[in-house]
Amino acid sequence: MLTGFRYRxxxxxEQAERCAEYGDICRAVWNTALDQRRQAVQRWQRGYDQLFCGYHLQATQLxxxxxxxxxxxxAPSHILQQTLKDLDRACRDHGTFGVRWRGKGRWKPSFRFPDPKxxxxxxxxxxxxxxKLPKLGWVRFRWSRAPKGAVRSATVSRDGEHWYVSLLCEDGEHTPGEHAVPDAAVGIDRGxxxxxxxxDGDLFDRTLQxxxxxxxERRLRRKLSRQRKGSNNRAKTKAALSKLTGRVRARRADFSAQTASVLCTKNAVVVLERLNTTNMTASARGTMDAPGRNVRAKAGLNRAILxxxxxxxxxxxxxxxxxxxxxxxxxxxxxxxxTCNPCGHVAPENRESQSVFRCTSCGHTAHADVNAAQNxxxxxxxxxxSG
Ligand SMILES: [Zn+2]
Structure with a gap:
């Protein structure tokens, strides 16, 4: 089983500078190769040209x-080839015109060393x-836990002000055929x-900020909106802001991993609601032709959801x-x-408040989110x- 181990x-x-440089080069390679692919598709659509092949041609040209x-x-050749491979994968998954450009401000630098040797x-x-990584040499990290198994690849990336390395390892373990508690199942309501x-009536939550x-964060955002684009002070504010949001991201990831681990250890089946978060946010953002409806209200909820x-x-x-x-x-x-879980009565009035559920038909009361999780x-x- 492949597992990632991430270290700061x-x-x-000098190494940080070189990492930033590699990131810039990978970004340039990505954008150039994507542009080349898009032009090729357009020429082909107009019937001028045959559709050129993807990764291999680009790797040769590179x-x-x-x-x-x-x-x-x-930059080391391998990370550039890997960038082209990633692009190839992305174009297959999302279509050549569905893949994004990597903007200097938007893309977080990241590159992968694919050769375990x-x-x-x-x-x-x-x-x-x-x-020890090609061209970078020995890079130090705090040994917070030991990587298990054989290293397959290493990815270096920046999040906020820090650089991280993720070691992808094969630990030789397999997913068990049967769960340790085969009869246990749990429903989840994400609120x-x-x-x-x-x-089961458990509530998991954590203060992220x-x-x-x-x-x-509010003050920094206000400050940012007043600062001139491209100015040094704006860059400083951005750095401070990303440090702040990076902390929240780390806490959120930690919370998700721990809660998921508890639930999966105890249950053979975990039932989640199918939530299309991409659609939800898209409806608030709207499109050029049809601006989103209830933009303000939805934007607030979306932020909370996300x-x-x-x-x-x-x-x-x-x-x-x-x-x-x-x-x-x-x-x-x-x-x-x-919906009332015991009797099945459906009515908006059942939900007395954000947290209290009281069935207007049978009188059943419960925590609103727990009732939803039972449904x-x-x-x-x-x-x-088997069912
Ligand atoms: Zn009821």
Missing amino acids: LSLTD AETKTEETWLRA QITVERLGRRWGHP VAVAVATS TPKEHER AKGWHGFKLACLNAARRTGTRIVEVDPAYTSQ TLSRGWTGSL
Whole structure:
């Protein structure tokens, strides 16, 4: 089973500079190669040309260009080839015109060393470890846990002000054929007020940002909006802001992973609501022709939804399930919050408030999110694994 181990790097100034340079080169290669692909598709659509092949042609051209262009030579060949491979994959998955440009401000630098033969990982005493990477040499990181298994590849990326390395390792383990508790199942309601409510009545939540941090973020955003584009001060504000949001992202990922691990260890089946978060946000943003309706109201809700990281939670569940053998089921979430679980009565009035559910037909009362989670469970779980 492939598992990622992520460490924060402690780079020398020279190494950090070189990483930034590699990131820039990969971004340029990505954008150039994407432009080339788009033009080829357009020529082909107009009937001028045959559709050129993807990765292999571009890799050959890259190798040729590298002998002429010195700025390209600064980066290890493997990470550039990997960039072309990633682009190829992205174009297959999303279509050539669905793949995004990598903008300087928008894309977080990231590049992968795909050859395990070129990566050596060693431990330095109790607290530090260091992998050796092509051209970068030995890079230090804090040995927070040992990577398990054989290293397959290493990805270096920047998040906020820090650089990280992710070691992808094959640990030789397999997903168990049967869960340790084969009869246990749980339904989940992912909410705005409480991040995760379960059909067992458990509520999981965590404060991702302290009021002080929230206030600081608000002030920084206001400051940013007043600063001139491209100015040094604006860059400083941006750096401070990304440090702040990076902390929130880390806490959210941590929360999702821990909650998912608890739920998957205890249950053979985890039922989630199928939530199309992309559509939800798109409707608020609207399009050029049809501006979104209820933009303000929806934008507020969307922010709250996204802030709780629904999508990230599902991914965390899928990841935890690989180790426990849990089945993740998704069901239609329509009316789960208005339906009484014991009697099935559906009415908006059932939901007395954000947190209280009181059935107007049978009088059943429960925590609103827990009732919704029980409905989710009933829809995805008929009581046997074959069902
Ligand atoms: Zn009822």
